Amino acid sequence: MDVFDQIIAGDLPAEVILRTERTIAFLDVRPLFPGHTLVCPVEHFETLYELPEDHYTEILMTVRTVGLAQRGALGAQGTFIANNNIVSQSVPHFHIHVVPRSKGDGLRGFFWPRTKPSPNQLHAVAELLRAELTGANT
Numbered sequence: 344m345d346v347f348d349q350i351i352a353g354d355l356p357a358e359v360i361l362r363t364e365r366t367i368a369f370l371d372v373r374p375l376f377p378g379h380t381l382v383c384p385v386e387h388f389e390t391l392y393e394l395p396e397d398h399y400t401e402i403l404m405t406v407r408t409v410g411l412a413q414r415g416a417l418g419a420q421g422t423f424i425a426n427n428n429i430v431s432q433s434v435p436h437f438h439i440h441v442v443p444r445s446k447g448d449g450l451r452g453f454f455w456p457r458t459k460p461s462p463n464q465l466h467a468v469a470e471l472l473r474a475e476l477t478g479a480n481t
């Protein structure tokens with residue numbers, strides 16, 4: 344089992360902000376910016392090329408929901424949505440990065456520089472996003 348399977352199984356802690364029938368969204372522990380979220384299928388598929396077509400809609404809807412929550416909760420102006428297959432893919436379980444962006448935010452390359460927030464800092468951002476999502480669902 345890779346680390347994402349362990350998170351999905353509840354064996355590893357993560358700041359989960361949304362879970363649907365077939366997808367899960369949780370904070371990246373090495374975010375580019377606060378709120379940087381990973382969206383992946385609950386079932387294990389290594390890359391987009393193994394992901395069954397009937398998963399596409401739900402994955403992209405979760406990406407959309409997370410991106411809108413970043414805008415609502417964190418004031419993000421835009422979103423960087425990205426996926427690496429094999430090369431630069433740190434965990435062999437398909438995942439889409441959803442990164443809040445703002446003009447002048449200092450992003451210098453697609454994935455650099457990364458930061459290392461404390462668990463408390465991650466938790467605070469996750470709480471903002473979860474509150475936004477709860478509000479959106481009522």
Ligand SMILES: [Zn+2]
Pocket residue numbers: 344345347348386387388435436
């Ligand atoms: Zn996996």
